[in-house]
Amino acid sequence: MRMYDLITKKKHGEVLTDEEIQFMIDGYVKGEIPDYQMSSMLMAIWFNGMTDHEITQLTMVMAKSGDMIDLSAIAGKKVDKHSTGGVGDKTTLIVGPIVAACGGKVAKMSGRGLGHTGGTVDKLEAIPGYKTALDRQEFFDTVNKCGISLIGQSGNLAPADKKLYALRDVTATVDCIPLIASSIMSKKLAAGSDCILLDVKTGSGAFMKTLDDSIKLAQTMVAIGEGAGRRTVALITDMDTPLGLGIGNSIEVAESMDVLKGHGPADLTEVSLQLAANMLYLVGKGDLDECRKLAEKSIEDGSAFETFCTMVKAQGGDDSVLRDYSKFAQAPFKAEIKAEEDGFITKMNAEAIGEMSVILGAGRETKESDIDFSAGLMLHKKYGDAVKKGDVLVTMYTSKEAAFKGAEELYRKSVVIGSTAPAKEPLVYARVEKDKVEKY
Ligand code: URA
Numbered sequence: 040m041r042m043y044d045l046i047t048k049k050k051h052g053e054v055l056t057d058e059e060i061q062f063m064i065d066g067y068v069k070g071e072i073p074d075y076q077m078s079s080m081l082m083a084i085w086f087n088g089m090t091d092h093e094i095t096q097l098t099m100v101m102a103k104s105g106d107m108i109d110l111s112a113i114a115g116k117k118v119d120k121h122s123t124g125g126v127g128d129k130t131t132l133i134v135g136p137i138v139a140a141c142g143g144k145v146a147k148m149s150g151r152g153l154g155h156t157g158g159t160v161d162k163l164e165a166i167p168g169y170k171t172a173l174d175r176q177e178f179f180d181t182v183n184k185c186g187i188s189l190i191g192q193s194g195n196l197a198p199a200d201k202k203l204y205a206l207r208d209v210t211a212t213v214d215c216i217p218l219i220a221s222s223i224m225s226k227k228l229a230a231g232s233d234c235i236l237l238d239v240k241t242g243s244g245a246f247m248k249t250l251d252d253s254i255k256l257a258q259t260m261v262a263i264g265e266g267a268g269r270r271t272v273a274l275i276t277d278m279d280t281p282l283g284l285g286i287g288n289s290i291e292v293a294e295s296m297d298v299l300k301g302h303g304p305a306d307l308t309e310v311s312l313q314l315a316a317n318m319l320y321l322v323g324k325g326d327l328d329e330c331r332k333l334a335e336k337s338i339e340d341g342s343a344f345e346t347f348c349t350m351v352k353a354q355g356g357d358d359s360v361l362r363d364y365s366k367f368a369q370a371p372f373k374a375e376i377k378a379e380e381d382g383f384i385t386k387m388n389a390e391a392i393g394e395m396s397v398i399l400g401a402g403r404e405t406k407e408s409d410i411d412f413s414a415g416l417m418l419h420k421k422y423g424d425a426v427k428k429g430d431v432l433v434t435m436y437t438s439k440e441a442a443f444k445g446a447e448e449l450y451r452k453s454v455v456i457g458s459t460a461p462a463k464e465p466l467v468y469a470r471v472e473k474d475k476v477e478k479y
Contacts, residue, residue, distance in 0.1 A: 042066065042076045049083035057096045064100045068199050074206055081203075081212040089217040091262060097217070098263050101225035104199035108231035112179045115144045116322040119232035120314065121223055123256070124156035126244040126393035127281035131159045131189065132295035133303075133311040134318060136347035139186030140337040141315075141330075143322040146182045148192045148230050152402045152410075154208070155244070155393030157291065160191040161402075165288035165367065165412035169356030185350040197225045214246050220259040227264065234270040234321035237261070238314055241468060242279030244389025250275065250468055257471040265473045270321050275469040276310055280422040281389050283307035287401040287415015287436065289360075289367040296361050299344040306421075310466050317470075370413035370436035374443045378426040382456040387422045391453030395446045399437040411438050416446075423461055 040062045045055060055063075063080065066072035089097065110117050118138060122128050135145045149159035160171050171191040173181065181188035200222050207213045207222075227235050237260050240246075241253035257273035264271025276282075283304045285294040297303040298311055312334050319330035337343040348358040360366040396402060400411030417434045420426050432454070435446055469478045 105195040117232040122238040140342040237273035240278035245278040385457035386455035388453035
């Protein structure tokens with residue numbers, strides 16, 4: 040078999056066989072197929088797509104390119120969650136402890152920030168002492184003890200995806216349904232949970248910008264999960280506006296704790312409750328209404344917050360920062376952006392707000408960059424809010440004062456103040472289950 044012939048086939052929109060997909064991924068992981076040939080294949084897939092069968096085969100071969108984790112040493116039903124990536128999306132830190140407090144088991148491996156989107160592992164590392172790398176036994180023991188463990192992806196989880204993702208990132212081939220679906224589902228299947236909840240983001244801050252594409256991506260991933268014997272549900276949630284008010288690592292941990300303590304921002308609380316209810320539904324805790332009530336109760340009685348603190352301590356972290364946020368390392372510089380006119384925020388480009396946080400130091404400019412955990416921003420006004428000239432719109436935090444100028448320029452370019460209030464947008468657009476799409 041020759042990679043050249045497989046590229047030619049895909050260039051003409053033909054279907055690759057199971058053996059050809061296996062050959063291509065094996066060869067790429069071993070370094071026998073060079074980046075330039077794989078780049079060409081990725082672009083051919085971007086233009087010509089893949090059949091459902093090809094996507095499933097690609098996912099399975101990528102999942103099996105490394106360890107397939109066996110979670111049977113953890114008692115009870117394990118449920119995983121994955122977001123397709125967003126700005127201010129800190130829901131794992133909220134829904135994980137809610138589900139664990141209600142009796143579900145969350146053995147979750149998370150990723151780092153990517154481009155303008157944040158990552159759970161970076162946020163967790165803002166908690167002093169918290170270890171995101173545990174060995175397999177410590178990971179299992181923590182879930183058995185606390186109901187939850189949140190760690191970074193182990194080196195050998197779907198190595199084919201790791202290599203392919205890095206190549207897609209620099210060849211403009213990230214935004215492609217077969218490639219996103221196989222990337223996400225290969226990691227989820229390898230990570231071993233019994234059920235999977237997918238949070239597919241839609242809008243300006245998401246990889247999928249339209250609702251139709253987001254639903255198609257969700258259906259593709261749900262079909263792959265169910266085909267592999269894992270109960271899988273997807274929610275399509277808004278990412279036209281950042282989720283919550285805070286963007287940045289310690290800022291987002293603090294805001295997540297606000298939700299767990301019952302006084303977080305309304306949008307973040309609502310999306311988190313819907314995600315948590317669906318995870319509890321997947322592990323068999325009742326119908327969606329009953330599961331929502333369980334989730335709400337775990338916030339009201341403090342058990343979700345205490346579950347998170349117990350996990351943090353078990354993983355070496357200092358949980359006192361979760362009770363008193365002033366104990367987080369503080370950014371030395373702070374600046375405000377003020378409204379220059381009266382009106383309503385009629386547009387807020389979430390991707391640009393995410394890029395602002397990267398400029399301030401909260402994300403990586405290059406793969407090797409360090410993260411400034413104290414950097415980020417707090418939005419005081421969001422899409423739809425009325426503003427008066429002189430109102431503070433955003434407070435920015437950084438360790439590099441020179442970053443304020445570029446961040447403010449980006450904000451002014453990406454936020455529009457108009458004269459009439461815009462129509463409200465839903466927070467959750469749709470729910471996708473096997474063979475079923477409910478639009479809200
Ligand atoms: N997240 C992933 O893990 N993979 C993608 O391709 C996109 C988002």
